[in-house]
Each structure stands twice: as structure tokens, then as C-alpha cells.
């Protein structure tokens with residue numbers, strides 16, 4: 457990648473020549489618009505076609521200058537070298553069916569969906585021979601959605617997981633790998649099945665827990681709504697951020713990663729039963745041992761540099777610096 461770099465700006469290296477001639481992004485929400493910002497900032501694509509079925513979204517794209525061309529018609533993928541589907545997981549079959557006939561021979565189709573097995577199953581049957589499918593999932597996002605929420609640095613130093621089905625042309629995978637690296641992401645390749653199990657425990661079940669706890673708190677008869685808001689500075693506040701995530705997107709994720717999520721929920725329920733028992737019987741050792749183990753996991757994540765801002769917060773907190781008592785979790789995406 458480095459030999460193709462001409463200059464380094466505030467957003468990182470800019471490419472000497474675009475990696476992709478014609479890029480089509482379908483779905484200009486948080487992720488689609490962030491890709492467009494990142495590609496523009498770094499000269500990754502020659503021409504960008506922004507496609508969305510919602511006229512209001514296209515209007516915002518025009519106002520924000522997102523895309524060199526904009527259309528509500530999936531025929532807009534015609535002539536694209538790379539098409540990236542940035543739509544809810546439940547919309548893939550219909551979109552793939554409608555766009556399939558317009559793809560040029562050799563086109564690479566990728567995506568950003570949070571579930572991979574279902575996306576492959578929905579998309580592959582509709583892709584003409586001679587095109588390539590290289591599914592991707594940037595493990596980076598916020599609780600915000602829509603074209604106004606995107607920003608160029610969203611993927612920087614974040615993981616992007618590729619799940620090319622067996623038999624995928626290595627050159628197609630390499631192109632998509634280079635595309636994400638050019639936006640600042642670290643790329644890892646694994647099977648779709650493995651991806652869906654890993655993400656079920658690291659992302660999907662945590663979101664379900666957040667939705668559930670906020671719902672439960674809201675339903676409690678003995679705690680008023682104003683008390684929930686007033687005293688939400690504790691752990692509950694972090695849950696409310698996650699529970700503000702897009703309902704359509706998350707409904708689709710749970711419906712399309714059903715098996716892995718149910719498997720992980722089964723394990724979680726068993727472990728919650730063990731904790732309930734420890735609390736009931738005053739078994740402090742069980743609680744202390746678990747909390748010691750989980751604290752080490754958290755510190756391991758930070759020392760691996762996966763969350764530099766929070767590591768910095770932790771350091772400043774230890775030093776007693778000004779502002780260290782605030783919550784390190786941003787309520788707003790940078791630049792939004």
C-alpha cells in the first residue's frame with residue numbers, strides 16, 4: 457500500500473492513484489456516508505455513486521456533498537468496479553435481486569452488514585457469473601444513523617472482518633482488503649460462520665442486554681422515570697447509549713443471526729443463574745473471582761490499544777487531571 461501513497465494529511469495517507477475507478481455505495485446512512493467521507497479524504501475512488509431508496513436521504517447527500525452522482529435507482533451500480541451495500545441486514549435479498557442484472561462483468565460486490573452468513577445466503581443467488589462477492593464488516597460504529605452521522609475517521613485503527621466464501625478470487629479479496637486498509641482499518645479474514653459466533657457474544661448479545669435493561673428499568677413500578685434519568689450517571693448511562701441504536705438495524709441483526717445469538721444467550725443465562733445463587737447465599741468468593749477476571753480482560757483490551765481514548769481517560773483519572781471525572785464514552789460521534 458505504502459508505495460501508492462503520495463502525501464500524508466490530517467486524515468492519514470492519500471493515494472497516488474485511486475484504488476477503485478468507479479465506486480457505488482448503496483445505503484447512505486452512518487456507514488455508507490462514512491465510507492464516502494473516508495474515500496474522498498484519501499483519494500481512494502475516482503467516481504463515487506451514492507444510491508439510496510429514500511429521497512430525503514438523497515436530498516441530505518446533496519446538501520452534504522456526498523457522492524459525485526446520486527440516484528434512488530439500483531441501476532446506478534452499472535459500470536461500478538466495486539459496489540458496497542450499506543443497508544440493513546434484512547434488505548439484502550431484495551437489493552441484490554434488483555441490482556444483479558446491472559452489474560458489469562468482473563464487478564466486486566461487498567457490504568458492511570453486521571451478520572455475514574445470512575448476507576451471503578441472500579446475495580449470492582442474485583449475482584451474475586463473472587462477478588465477485590467479498591463480504592466485509594467494519595467493527596466500528598455509533599448509536600447514530602443517517603447521512604449526517606458519518607465521519608471520515610470512523611474506521612481508523614478499527615477492525616474490518618472479511619468473510620470471502622470458499623473459492624473467492626484472491627484478487628477480489630485483496631482489492632477489498634486494500635480498500636479498508638486505505639480507510640485506516642486493520643483487516644482480518646475468517647469464515648462467515650465463525651464471524652457470526654464471535655460477533656454474537658462481543659456485539660449482538662451486549663446490545664440485547666442494553667435494550668433489555670433499559671426496557672426493564674422503564675417498566676419498574678417502584679422507580680419513577682425521572683429517577684431513572686436523574687440517577688443514570690452510573691453504569692446505566694452506558695446502556696442507554698447502546699439502547700439508542702437504530703431499531704430496524706438491530707431487529708434485522710437478531711432475526712438474521714438467530715442461532716448464534718440464542719446459543720450465546722443460553723450460556724449467559726446459565727452464568728447469570730450462578731451469579732444469582734452466589735448473591736443469595738453470600739458466596740463472595742465467586743463474585744470476587746469473576747470481577748477480578750473481568751477487570752483483567754478490560755485492562756488487556758486497553759493495553760492492546762483498542763480504545764486509546766479510554767486508556768487516556770484511565771491514565772488522566774489516575775493522575776487526578778482536570779475533567780477526569782467525566783464519562784469517557786462520547787455521547788456524540790466526532791464531527792457530528
Ligand SMILES: NC(=O)C1=CN([C@@H]2O[C@H](COP(=O)(O)OP(=O)(O)OC[C@H]3O[C@@H](n4cnc5c(N)ncnc54)[C@H](O)[C@@H]3O)[C@@H](O)[C@H]2O)C=CC1
Nearest residue numbers: 483485486487509510542543544545569570597598601602
Ligand atoms: N451503525 C453501526 O454502528 C454499524 C452498522 N453496521 C451495518 O451497516 C449497515 C448499515 O447501517 P447504518 O449505516 O448504521 O444504517 P443507517 O440506518 O444509518 O442507513 C441505512 C441506509 O440504507 C438505506 N436503505 C435501506 N433499505 C434500502 C434499500 N432497499 N435500497 C437502498 N437503500 C436502502 C436507508 O434509506 C438508509 O439511508 C447495517 O447492515 C449494519 O448492520 C456495521 C457496523 C457498524
Ligand SMILES: O=C(O)C(=O)Cc1ccc(O)cc1
Nearest residue numbers: 570594595596597598599659
Ligand atoms: O456504538 C457501539 O457501541 C457499537 O457497538 C457500534 C457497532 C454496531 C454494530 C456493529 O456491527 C459494529 C459496531
